Amino acid sequence: MHTVAILALDQVIPFELTTPIEVFGRTRLPDGRPAYRVRVCAAAPTVDAGAFTIQAHWGLDALAQADTIIVPGRADPSVPVPEAVLAALRRAAAGGTRIASICAGAFDLAATGLLDGARATTHWIGAARLARLYPAVEVDPDVLYVDNGQFLTSAGAAAGLDLCLHLIRRDLGSAVAADAARLSVMALEREGGQAQFIVHDTPPAPKGSILEPVMRWLADNLDRELSLDDIAARAGMSTRSLNRHFREQTGTSPLQWLHRTRVRQAQHLLEATGHPVERIAAQVGYGSPTAFRERFKRVVGTSPQAYRNSFRGAA
Template sequence: MHIVAVLALDQVVPFDLATPIEVFSRTRLPGGAPAYEVRICGTGDLDAGAFRLRPPWDLSGLADADTVIVPGRSSNPPLPGVVVSALRAAAARGTRIASICSGAFVLAETGLLDGLRATTHWAAAPELARRYPAVDVDPGVLYVDNGQILSSAGAAAGLDLCLHLIRRDHGSAVAADAARLSVMPLEREGGQAQFIAHDPPPTPRGSELEPVLAWIEDNCARELTLPDLAARAGMSTRTLNRRFREQTGTTPLQWLLRARVRRAQHLLEATTEPVDRIAAEVGFGSPGAFRERFKRVVGTSPQAYRASFRAPVG
């Protein structure tokens, strides 16, 4: 039987810990036999925030595991050396290792993510990239599968990852049954970009671009050109492009398009206006161009986004 070892560390996030335990424990093969043996492993009494726990297995439970799952932690203090050694040894044996949410910080600290693409909760992605520059952090996806080493985004994305692993191990039929038990689609459309708050990206306070950026947010529905933006900023188009690159990491027109998408997200959530009308209201020349840009930025279609985030009426 496939052994899944769930590594519970101090400050473990209870949701991240419970997800693989529940999903793998409930998975059944076509004849009804359990598909997995699940072990909760740790190093003694652990603080899980609202409660304390003592895992029934110590780190020796990782020794013959086929898969190790590393849940996230509410904080990321340095790892005990025995944990680093145990994870590196498991990787050297060829064990499949997957992180959920901020569990990516654990894998990054061991060096197992060096040179690999990985993800974590979108809010933690900038810190992961800053602390571990050897990791190629992708904040826009639900999970990343590198073969032996995998990572997932926050909260429910851990469930997406578990279902993906079940499908790898036992095929789509078994995974679909596990998804139904979890009242979860086997595959969700889009990535975690659709869940990122649509506030404008931060700009250095006092930046010379601050006034023009605020003006773009207020006027993004207008038909604006690069010369229009340069005139508003009191710069040449060449200087404006250079300052944008230096201070925002993007171009004026890319910033404008993202501002239009953020406005569209708000309208999709707060109104029942048709998508084509919203496209016009936020400044896109055609519904097709709007749908293409929205999908590129948010990771899903306007219709799917509205279905997920439309506020209930009444």
């Protein structure tokens, strides 16, 4: 039987701790036998999980005896990981144990150095911080999870469930994983990555900036096909001067700012209206619905219709 050890640290996020316990604990083989042995491991017998206290029956030594270790996120990932925990994870990895993190658990896994030189993900809100703290890790903020073979990372808490189902499919095949997904009332695979959950806000110009009027004009004319020359003429600047001012004050170019604004408006229309995709494409300045779909998928990571299915409120 495959043993899954779930590492519990103080401030562990309860949902991220209980999700793998529930998913792996309820997975059954075709003959009805349990597929996994689940153990909660900790450095101390008692762990503070905020809403409740956990009594861990296994210590850190049990990590090296597991086939898979799950590292859930903590409420404050900036709190240093105890050196004994880092050493235990490194020993387990040296013995070939598979290690997966959920959400901010990527910070704790990265602290071991085991993710150096590898691609990884975490919740999109913390992705930039993870990349800044651990520059040797290639952080991808757009995906639900990353599988590097021995080391895996997932995005937010819900993506931890995607990762658990992926591990079950790796271990036992699609049929067993599909049964586990049904028990969790969850699709075995979700369309798109976490890019669709990112709020693509456009940086505003500082109050009183010479760009304020032209940015308001752009926001009011999203339905027009505008070129860089059109924007420069409206601003009364050369294209070179316009680019310079935009980069200094927003960190992006005029056309990139315009495209991001259009995508954000398209997201709003997909969420709040029943307008056909073709109409929304025209409303946000794309003469071709095909060009709109391509741009939207490049930025958001999924199609406009799939985004609407996921995020539009009930009529």
